[in-house]
Amino acid sequence: MKLLSSLSIRKLLYNKRFTIPFSLFMAFAIWLTITIDQKPTIGRTFADVTVSINLENTFVAENKMSIIGDISEQKFTVVVRGPNYAVSPLTASDFSLYASAAEVDAPGDYKLKVMSVKNSEEYEILSINPPTVKVNFDYVETKEFTVTAVAEGATAAQGLIAEAGVVGGTEKDSITISGPRTVVNKIETVTALAKVNKTLSASETFEADIVLYDEQGEVIEPTNLSLSANKVNVTVPISKKKNVPVKVEFSNLPKGFSKESLSAKVDHPNVTIIGTPETIDKITEFTLTPIDITTVSASSSTFQVLPKLPEGVRLLDAIESFKVDVNVSGYIEKTLTVSNLKYSNVSSGLKASNGVSIKNVKIFGPRAAVNKINSSNVYAELNLTDKMAGAHTVSASIGFEGFNNVWAIGTYNTTVTIK
Numbered sequence: 001m002k003l004l005s006s007l008s009i010r011k012l013l014y015n016k017r018f019t020i021p022f023s024l025f026m027a028f029a030i031w032l033t034i035t036i037d038q039k040p041t042i043g044r045t046f047a048d049v050t051v052s053i054n055l056e057n058t059f060v061a062e063n064k065m066s067i068i069g070d071i072s073e074q075k076f077t078v079v080v081r082g083p084n085y086a087v088s089p090l091t092a093s094d095f096s097l098y099a100s101a102a103e104v105d106a107p108g109d110y111k112l113k114v115m116s117v118k119n120s121e122e123y124e125i126l127s128i129n130p131p132t133v134k135v136n137f138d139y140v141e142t143k144e145f146t147v148t149a150v151a152e153g154a155t156a157a158q159g160l161i162a163e164a165g166v167v168g169g170t171e172k173d174s175i176t177i178s179g180p181r182t183v184v185n186k187i188e189t190v191t192a193l194a195k196v197n198k199t200l201s202a203s204e205t206f207e208a209d210i211v212l213y214d215e216q217g218e219v220i221e222p223t224n225l226s227l228s229a230n231k232v233n234v235t236v237p238i239s240k241k242k243n244v245p246v247k248v249e250f251s252n253l254p255k256g257f258s259k260e261s262l263s264a265k266v267d268h269p270n271v272t273i274i275g276t277p278e279t280i281d282k283i284t285e286f287t288l289t290p291i292d293i294t295t296v297s298a299s300s301s302t303f304q305v306l307p308k309l310p311e312g313v314r315l316l317d318a319i320e321s322f323k324v325d326v327n328v329s330g331y332i333e334k335t336l337t338v339s340n341l342k343y344s345n346v347s348s349g350l351k352a353s354n355g356v357s358i359k360n361v362k363i364f365g366p367r368a369a370v371n372k373i374n375s376s377n378v379y380a381e382l383n384l385t386d387k388m389a390g391a392h393t394v395s396a397s398i399g400f401e402g403f404n405n406v407w408a409i410g411t412y413n414t415t416v417t418i419k
Contacts, residue, residue, distance in 0.1 A: 043081040043126070044090065051076060051097040051114050051133050058101045060137055065107060068136040068180045068224050076114060076130065082123025094119050099133050107138040107182065138180035145190040146174050149208065149234040153197030160277060161239045162200060167192055168235035175210065179225035188215045194234040201238065203276075208234040240277040241316055244286045245270050248305075248324055251290035254399045254407055261366075261405035263327035268319055275313035283310065288322055297364055297409045298333060301326045333409065334363045334370050338398065340379040341414070352384055354417040358396055365406030377401050382416055391417050
């Protein structure tokens, strides 16, 4: 039996399929024995470790302040020492670095001590570098600002004018800015800066950057600020100006009235207008809002009239209204009854009749003309558009036969029956 056992062990020792695994096992066992018995100590360094801030039950949390900026951009180096078997498997993710905000009692910049939570007691942390984390605490403020356009280096071709740029396109002329209260409250103006640097012959739109300025005109960097828009469109309007005469207009003139018979004086007989070149080129005179002729009389001949501005045109002169004096020198007034009624726009199949004469109609015009007028020269036209059968009260337009320079003062109504 001993012989057989001896032969079996001898065979195994010469069998490579046994000896190779057996050698590896023995080597590992010897290494493990030495490691456990002697416990060699090693040190390791871990870089690019991030830190977190504990805000629970702090002044910051209670007062709804915030950490300004991204503290994850600050990286830390951790140096540890311990048994080889405990330190070798470690990675940077095994370290939880944190800092307490317990000492924070007001907005501002702080350097908070960085500490670490270990996942094992078998090694020690020798150092954390840097030992503190820089943190800014502040209230977050949100405000809306009007954006002012600035077209840098914009000039116009000869005969044209490059006007101040305007925020245009689909963007609003205001933006919302959120960020630290101490920074947001410093913002005085917000501009959309377009670097044009060219001569323009027509209006053109450019992309512009948003630039923030404080009260002293110094640029505020948008670090830690959130803007609803970082770029907008700025349009540079190219305009043209022209000096033109002012023209007085009248409304509600009687049929056949000669405008040349009226004379009016304007306090600003000429004005300078400005607008798009294509519009300005077509304008030869500047027209005022019409004066209702039925309001002009001997006691009412001076009017404050607003300008009637075409689309895309404005006054270059600072004039809000124009004083117009209608010349009624030598004009007189007469009162008479109008019995001659004329019906217009009567619906098909209907007939108007029984119109009531209009009494106390005031006629106004040059003395020579008014003295010749009698009731037979005056008529009242009644517009019966859309009037059905029945009695109606309608407005009357007073007209004159044989006279083109007189009018009726005031407005008049009468009744008419439609059958």
